[in-house]
Amino acid sequence: MIEGPFSTITIRPAASADASILGRLGALLVTLHHDFDPTRFIAPTQRTPDLYAAFLDTQRQREDAIVLVAESEGMVAGYTYATLDGNDFMALRGPAGVLHDLIVDPAHRRQGIGRLLAEAARAELTSKGAPRLVLSTAAKNEAARRLFEALGFRATMIEMTVDMEPAKIIT
Numbered sequence: 518m519i520e521g522p523f524s525t526i527t528i529r530p531a532a533s534a535d536a537s538i539l540g541r542l543g544a545l546l547v548t549l550h551h552d553f554d555p556t557r558f559i560a561p562t563q564r565t566p567d568l569y570a571a572f573l574d575t576q577r578q579r580e581d582a583i584v585l586v587a588e589s590e591g592m593v594a595g596y597t598y599a600t601l602d603g604n605d606f607m608a609l610r611g612p613a614g615v616l617h618d619l620i621v622d623p624a625h626r627r628q629g630i631g632r633l634l635a636e637a638a639r640a641e642l643t644s645k646g647a648p649r650l651v652l653s654t655a656a657k658n659e660a661a662r663r664l665f666e667a668l669g670f671r672a673t674m675i676e677m678t679v680d681m682e683p684a685k686i687i688t
Contacts, residue, residue, distance in 0.1 A: 540570025
């Protein structure tokens with residue numbers, strides 16, 4: 518159990534009983550990114566919460582993945598999902614922990630929960646042998662970028678996107 522500035526926060530592994538809330542939070546993550554840039558990020562659908570819940574449920578059962586939740590006063594207030602990956606030649610990177618998701622319910626933000634989740638993921642991946650932790654964050658997500666910089670992350674890659682014009686067929 519970890520004392521946060523406003524309430525007691527418990528960080529624990531996700532359980533199958535958390536699937537519904539994880540799906541809702543995962544859908545919130547999809548919506549947030551789609552709102553940042555609708556041509557780059559996938560659009561949420563009515564099925565997104567169920568699909569995300571099912572995905573995270575499979576991930577939490579993998580030996581090389583972690584799904585942690587933050588509980589505040591008995592309610593799941595956020596989660597993080599990360600994996601332990603080997604060499605990634607597409608990213609020109611050696612073995613690393615990869616932080617894929619970190620989201621806190623809007624009603625629970627500004628309480629240090631995101632920081633606690635990130636630190637717990639880092640500790641868990643370190644214990645599994647990760648020599649470094651990498652992540653990607655939306656360019657427009659300034660709050661997340663500030664958090665990650667405060668945790669010691671530095672920018673190492675910049676993703677750039679261009680929307681393709683439909684091919685013109687010459688007849």
